[in-house]
Amino acid sequence: MSSWLDYTINGLIVGNVYALVAVGLALIFGVSRLINFAQGSIYLVGAYIGWVAVVQLHTPLPLTIIVVAAAAAIVGLIIERFGLRPLQNSVRIAPLLATIGISFVLDQLVMLTFSPNPRALPSQLPDVRFQVGGGTIGPLDLLIAGVGLTSALLLFVFLRYSKLGWAVRAASQDRDAAMQMGVDVNRVNQAVFGIAAALGGVSGMLVGMYYNQIDTAMSLQATLKGVVAEVVGGAGNVPGAVIGSLLLGLVESYGVAVFGTSYRNLFAFLLLVVVLVLRPNGLFASARQAPPEPLTGTFIAPSRPVRIPWWALAVAAAGFAVLPLFPVSFYVLQTLINAWLLGMLALSLTLVAGTMGQVSLGHAALLAIGAYTSALLSLTLNVPVGLAVIGGGLMSAALGTLLISPSFRLRGHYVSIATLAIGEIVSLVILNWESVTRGPIGISGIPPLSVFGYDLISPTSIYWFSFAVMVVLALLQGRLLTSHLGRSFRAIRDDDIAARAYGLSLNRYKSLAFIFGGFAAGISGGIAAHLYSYINHETFNTQQSILALTVVILGGLGNVVGAMLGAVALVGLPEVFRIAAEYRILIYGIVLLLLVRFRPQGLLGTM
């Protein structure tokens, strides 16, 4: 049994690692008001460069650190120059989405180069432990602490005494005023991305050594932890990020001590949600500080949607409806069934993110709630599957809205962070609530789909059923958008302050959007559960949330027809071109990047 001192040391060491990531996030947020979702990918790249250096090139430790820092910095500079600088004058959501696309691309490139299997990353340090008080400490702990402190010191000196450092500070307080002093904001951005990447890369390497293991799942975890620490410390606040990181490390470590390892992340995300709700500007923000988000909704690209005549839609729908009557392969039907399920999720997300302006990054959680509810209703309570699926939709609507409701007063990036965290919380609760969800074992033997007592086993019947459900949901949503309610949603998206001044209750309308969206996503998850017959806490993951977001942007945010078109395109085209599964995520990332850069309004335009 380890002592409390051990947990404290462990918490501080892990906190140090988080700080290296979070400080970079804070610097970037300060200057660009951007949450860099690619920060974890740079951390991943750093870990693998460290592996190449240590295992293949046999570099000594100090050289390893320099190589990793330099290589990661170069990656950061490339991201800034080619991924983000071209987006300087686009809508505010564009750089955020671009960093998500970049992170997909980087993660997949690492996976394709090094295979997804974990690797050992030896620390090159002697394996001894010293007794300190009641606990122990090893050379690696000291190295991590040393790197953390040295980085903090260097950063302090840079910001306080160098000209570029002054420029960084000035730009992060008032970008326009800094430009009027002659500060070149592009150079500031370069500096900040280079530093953030170097710190992030070194952090990834140190973590790899600490656990003597690296794998590609590290990336998302690092981004999430870094974002938690940064937001807890106050977005854009560099010293705050350090303190937030140490706090996060300690909270996790003590949480693990009391409840066990599988609760580690749950504490991190609960901390985030609590801070977001109670002190969205972070624990240390002064009251004077301006909210780091613009006050009005310039978050979505305005555009004129492409009008598709109703008869063309009717012809397309009829075409898809009669498709199974022709001799098409099982494979084609299976692909389209996946597209319809994704289409339902995209309908939900396009309403919430597009029409309502709440860019959710945790939408897969709604699938999971619907899937688990429907599976458990039919398995344990013997509810007929058709009703169970509807139950899944209702539960997703209710629970999803309830979970997100504390974040209704957040805007822009903060909504994305909150939804990401809530998505993770849902998956962690499913993992840990074994008495109901069967925990890590998952649920197997879920009965097949059936309506009114008829089992839907043949691909044709499943195809028709899911297509019909999607079309009904789409018609309802189309009706909703042209109603008074739809106009109110858009009014709130475009200017929530003005909307409130006109007497619109933000909470009520956001709830309605999430209820409708939650229902559609829950139905999709419910159907999926009965099709797969087995689900676990990882069946519906962040990758799916991002895929849905890509679909929605491809179709045009808020665009109902676009959501379905985007789903067919993103699911169908890789099949048509027979792209191997391991390249698909890479392609999705590239599609997202290209869209953001060249067609932010999507194929059919935002509405």
Added chain:
Amino acid sequence: MTTGASEPLLALSNVNTFYGQAQVHFDLSITVARGHIVCLLGGNASGKSTTMKIILGLVKPRSGNVTFDGASLIGLTTPQIVRRGIASVPEARRLFADMSVRENILMGAFVRNDREAVAQDLDKMLTLFPKLGQRLSQRAGSLSGGEQQMVAMARALMSRPRMIVMDEPTMGLSPLYVDRVLELIRAINQEGVSVFMVEQNASLALEIAHEAYVLQTGKIVLSGPARALKDDPRVRDAYLGGSEAA
């Protein structure tokens, strides 16, 4: 009053500016002669601050030209324009709130590399703005509005500019500070720095200006020597629109 070289220091010619679909400037033409104080008057939302942003390259005009010392500024970035010798005192001062007063003033010298001369200029600012002496290590955000205005002016002077553009330098100041600010603008001008200032308060601005322009919804409706405009009833009619007396 000397006219110096016949060519004006700053000239905007036929500038048309848009925010999206909305046009804010219609064939705007303004010149600032070397060594002069030129004042742009106008009511709310007439496009005054946008004129400043055009000069500084923060907003790009759709058509028209801006020249400084004979060379066009179109296509230059804001830092490049600042390096040509234009300093600014932005609307609402826009200090770097979490940096100290000293750091704020020194940020004004960002484009300079002559460290010793910069240090001397800092001392000079403290004689020009004696009150700032005791406040040097204080957070700029914690100063009063009047003190902040002093810091903003000192910051602008630190680049040793040939011209300063100021957006409503007297806004929100007590009468005592207003007089002080106007005096300082005159003093700065007498050192050879040309001044282009945006003001709503016509009678004050016309006290110190050499020339003035009156802007109404993006069009120049009146211009001429300040002395002539001071008693011209059309100034009031042109831009007050009956809202508030100057």
